[in-house]
Amino acid sequence: MPQYLAPGVYVEEVPSAIKPIAGVGTSTAGFVGVVADDVTMPLLPGRSGVTANGDVEPTDFHPVALAGEAQLVDGWETFKSLFGDIQPGNHTLAHAVYGFFNNGGGRCWITRVAPGDADAEPSDEDLTDALETFTAIDEIALVAIPGAVSDVVQTALLDHCENQYLQDRFAILDGRQTTTLTKAAIQGDVRDSSYGAIYYPWIDVGVTDADGNPVYQPPSGHIAGVYARVDTERGVHKAPANEVIRGALGVEKLVSKQQQAGLNPDDINVIRKFDGNITIWGARTLAGKEQAEWRYISSRRLFNFLRESIDEGTQWVVFEPNAPELWSKIRRNVSAFLTTVWASGALLGNTPEQAFYVRCDETVNPAAVRDAGQLVVEIGVAMVRPAEFVVFRISQWAGGIQ
Incomplete structure (x- = not known):
């Protein structure tokens, strides 16, 4: 921390905890x-x-x-x-x-x-x-x-x-x-x-x-x-x-x-x-x-896109202190990225909570995992699949009020 000796107002620049994950290219x-x-x-x-x-x-x-x-x-x-x-x-x-x-x-x-x-x-x-x-x-x-x-x-x-x-x-x-x-x-x-x-x-x-x-x-x-x-x-x-x-x-x-x-x-x-x-x-x-x-x-290809985007967007995590503060940052950053993906229509669900989850806490990072120098993040996504077979069921109707 900086050391202040003279009375006054000091403005510090604080790094943001949000490190946006950008989607990688998929068409080269x-x-x-x-x-x-x-x-x-x-x-x-x-x-x-x-x-x-x-x-x-x-x-x-x-x-x-x-x-x-x-x-x-x-x-x-x-x-x-x-x-x-x-x-x-x-x-x-x-x-x-x-x-x-x-x-x-x-x-x-x-x-x-x-x-x-x-x-x-x-x-x-x-x-x-x-x-x-x-x-x-x-x-x-x-x-x-x-x-x-x-x-x-x-x-x-x-x-x-x-x-x-x-x-x-x-x-x-x-x-x-x-x-x-x-x-x-x-x-x-x-x-x-x-x-x-x-x-x-x-x-x-x-x-x-x-x-x-x-x-x-x-x-x-x-x-x-x-x-x-x-x-x-x-x-x-x-x-x-x-x-x-x-x-x-x-x-x-x-x-x-x-x-x-x-x-x-x-x-x-x-x-x-x-x-x-x-x-x-x-x-x-x-x-x-x-x-x-x-x-x-x-x-x-969507899974490849998600994996590569998260991989490249979280390289800053390597060698950071493996503690709850870091886990919180990871959850926030990955969730923000996946929310954007969900909003584009790529994930199934009416809400982000239905479309994906991100787990990075003591349940997936117990002491044994941390002692091995590992940090585990568990992500689940609900994939949207194409309507390959479109079926219309048509029957005769006598008319009137049902």
Whole structure:
């Protein structure tokens, strides 16, 4: 405390006990994709691209981004300056990223993988190794490797999201290109997980081959953009379903309501065509029947959001005296944050007391826990789940007064 010697009035600045918890971002994506070393790159500003003798001047062009290094991309023009416009050497990744921005995405990180010898496709190991570049980038909340449908790569995506030091991101998987409408054909041997969702079928974005036939593209990049759009317009608690995929003109396989009835219980999210609109018509994770509480994408992603926000917003607690005064501050700060989340419609209940509870007192922090240097906070939340099956019961009524 300051020492006062002369009589008078003194004003002290006292730190507030309220340390607001800010909600973390939920829509920054991380993409891994193939970009050839020899893709055509755009000119640098003010350059002509030719020498005085009329030869090509390579130094007048943007250099292609280094392979194996994550690059921040905040718009389509930035993508072109790093990886080139859409062309044979980058087409799968480029269409996915264009679809991400076109559908509402704002920021993404991209790690380029170079093709193998003689322009061969990179190995599964090359693609999965590239995921490690995202580990230290905390803002990434969605991850995808557009077009990569092997069991090895898609399992690595789920492993990445489930990493005990992360657990703050969600994998968007592309289903296999198949006409066999079964879980095994679409998902392969990829294990179940609440940290990812799979989508079927691939989509038509207006690309054709030499004969004019559609060249279908993986939907994961576009769907990541839909996630971002829904997060912005409604919030992470709103399931990213019953949403139109902008830029999609058709689907590789038309799936009927009856056919979807065989896929939805197996957690395959179907993309369907309604009145000319290509629409996401599924909202399930790959959790499986054993993890029914994590059945819906919105539930998992909302929980990720809550956990990461509270984690980052309470770092100041570490090494503070573990006593009732600290417990009171934690209860106040976490409750204030959760009240804001409840007010946004993300939690179930007519009052905050019905929507959540925060317990941080001697019951969860007995002497043995404190002696071990631990502080325990117990939080319970009532999740809002999507109305996946809307049932109207209609019967005849004779009329009159009931």
